[in-house]
Amino acid sequence: MVVSGAFSRMLPWSIPTPLVQILLGCLIGLSTSYSVSLDPELFLLLFLPPLLFLDGWRIPKDELFKDVSTVVELALGLVLTTVIGMGLFINWMIPAMPLAVAFALAAVVSPTDPIAVSAIAARVPIPKRMMHILEGESLLNDASGLVCLRFAVAAALTGTFSAGGAALNFLWVAGAGLVIGVAVTLVVSRAKAWVTRRWGEDTGSQILVSLLIPFGSYMLAEHFHASGILAAVSAGVTMTFAEISREAMAVTRMRRNSVWDTIQFTLNGIIFVLLGEQLPAILAEAKATVAITGHTQPGWLALYVVAIVLGLAALRFAWVWLSLKFTILRKRQSNGGKDMAPPVGTPNWRLVAAMSFAGVRGAITLAGVLTLPLVLNDGTPFPARDLAIFLAAGVIIVSLVLASIALPVLLKDLTMPGEPSKQAEEDAARVRTAEAAIKAIERHQHRLAESRGDADRYAAAGGRVMDLYRERIEGLSEDERDAAREQERLFRDFRLVGLKAERAALGELIRTRSVGGETIRKLTRELDLSEARFRG
Structure with a gap:
């Protein structure tokens, strides 16, 4: 086989x-x-x-x-x-x-x-x-x-x-x-x-x-x-x-x-x-x-x-x-x-x-x-x-x-009846999940601030994550959709180039025995997950 x-x-x-x-x-x-x-x-x-x-x-x-x-x-x-x-x-x-x-x-x-x-x-x-x-x-x-x-x-x-x-x-x-x-x-x-x-x-x-x-x-x-x-x-x-x-x-x-x-x-x-x-x-x-x-x-x-x-x-x-x-x-x-x-x-x-x-x-x-x-x-x-x-x-x-x-x-060249695009359905689902994530992060911010104090630190950390979700929502809006998808494609291409370089550098570290086995497994898994995400 x-x-x-x-x-x-x-x-x-x-x-x-x-x-x-x-x-x-x-x-x-x-x-x-x-x-x-x-x-x-x-x-x-x-x-x-x-x-x-x-x-x-x-x-x-x-x-x-x-x-x-x-x-x-x-x-x-x-x-x-x-x-x-x-x-x-x-x-x-x-x-x-x-x-x-x-x-x-x-x-x-x-x-x-x-x-x-x-x-x-x-x-x-x-x-x-x-x-x-x-x-x-x-x-x-x-x-x-x-x-x-x-x-x-x-x-x-x-x-x-x-x-x-x-x-x-x-x-x-x-x-x-x-x-x-x-x-x-x-x-x-x-x-x-x-x-x-x-x-x-x-x-x-x-x-x-x-x-x-x-x-x-x-x-x-x-x-x-x-x-x-x-x-x-x-x-x-x-x-x-x-x-x-x-x-x-x-x-x-x-x-x-x-x-x-x-x-x-x-x-x-x-x-x-x-x-x-x-x-x-x-x-x-x-x-x-x-x-x-x-x-x-x-x-x-x-x-x-x-x-x-x-x-x-x-x-x-x-x-x-x-x-x-x-x-x-x-x-x-x-x-x-x-x-x-x-x-x-x-x-x-x-x-x-x-x-x-x-x-x-x-x-x-x-x-x-x-x-x-x-x-x-x-x-x-x-x-x-x-x-x-x-x-x-x-x-x-x-x-x-x-x-x-x-x-x-x-x-070969067989024309089939057109199928409705799933893109609108996918965009709507991404917006809905991003909005739910933002609300959950805001609630978690308030809970941490009330129980532990130091609200500014939690607001800064949560804000960084919420900005990622807001960018997704804005990028899927009607006006900016095409430009956002082009940016996403370029971002994916650059990420894959970077991942390839990361993997080559990690391979060199492995060959020179500069890192231990546990670190190798952790970094390799992170690279594998990132590559699977951007190639998928």
Whole structure:
């Protein structure tokens, strides 16, 4: 994973990091006789709860709610359509694969992976609104796809399936999972806040608690036969609101963000490296795997992968086109009728194609397919398990390759509908917080002067700080805004030049051993915080 991060930056072509990780994983699989094998349930527990929890925690809630109808259409409607349509298509194309297993395969290839999309589009930035839709879709379709997988596996294990029973079971699985995730986060947050108020905050414990919440939510939901996946997602979404009134210390938030960034990078990277590590063994058994389909040539497997990818792309293109068409129609109707609204237009085909190719498959698909049971209830091997894993792995790789080629072309110079500027909102928030700070400083000045005397000293110290806030308010006024922003930009540039010189001078002091370790750590931290502020 460390090497893959370096390679993806060194290569002149826009090759996404997941593809580099898969290739390096293949080298590991080809160069050693050792192999990694994980119990499916253990694999599901280790990788999915923290990744889904973090997605729910960090996704912008306002942007998600703004396009919630589009997100739900993609995350629920498209997933169900994909599971049913592709399940029937795969079973028709490969009659040797039982229908329940075909539905299971369709369920695991239905979720999309926004992390892979971000890596692909690193050199051609995806418009923010499109990325927010893709993030929201991924957050929900991970859960809906994996819930469908659960029902398909249950049907394969038992050999029976009842639509009515499945509907009732789905309500319990989904509803109880969501409630448990919310409840666990709220209870843990309240308990943590109660302890902190009485005995102070320990940064390490706070970070560890945040890491344990997704696993606790997942395991508790699974204990009650609910969806651990949905529990992890709802726990992450709730975490945003639970922390609004129970603020952690700044140092805790900074360190926790760093830890979670590492966790996310590590888990996603491990999954792709594991996929590459297992590919040689999967390909080595290609002859035995293709025999399941009734053919003898391994080339048939590649044909099946391409057919599934094309089928997924066609379904997604049609769904996105219809979704945008209905969105345009709804906006036209909300504008007051035919006379006041512009005529219904046709969605931009490049936009639809970009949204279609952006639906790449990644870590969740691989994690889901590897959770297929090894044996049925009677002890016989799970039918076509190796074939399903091969096809899912092929879909991941082909979709990544196609997206890495097509997305830069489709997104280049693509004009998106204008988005309202957030600058006025940001300015208003800065003024409001600055005014609150000035009032708080004035009150603190009076308290100190009354209790300790020497009012002039406190007035001078408080005045210096209040002047900084007054400069902010004046700089954000209508008349001086542009000039103030230009001054702020110049100030930031000069500060970065000064910080660079400070860091070089500190390095010289370290080399000559003119300062001790404690001083080095303190000054380095101050420089790091200042640089992060001005570069951010």
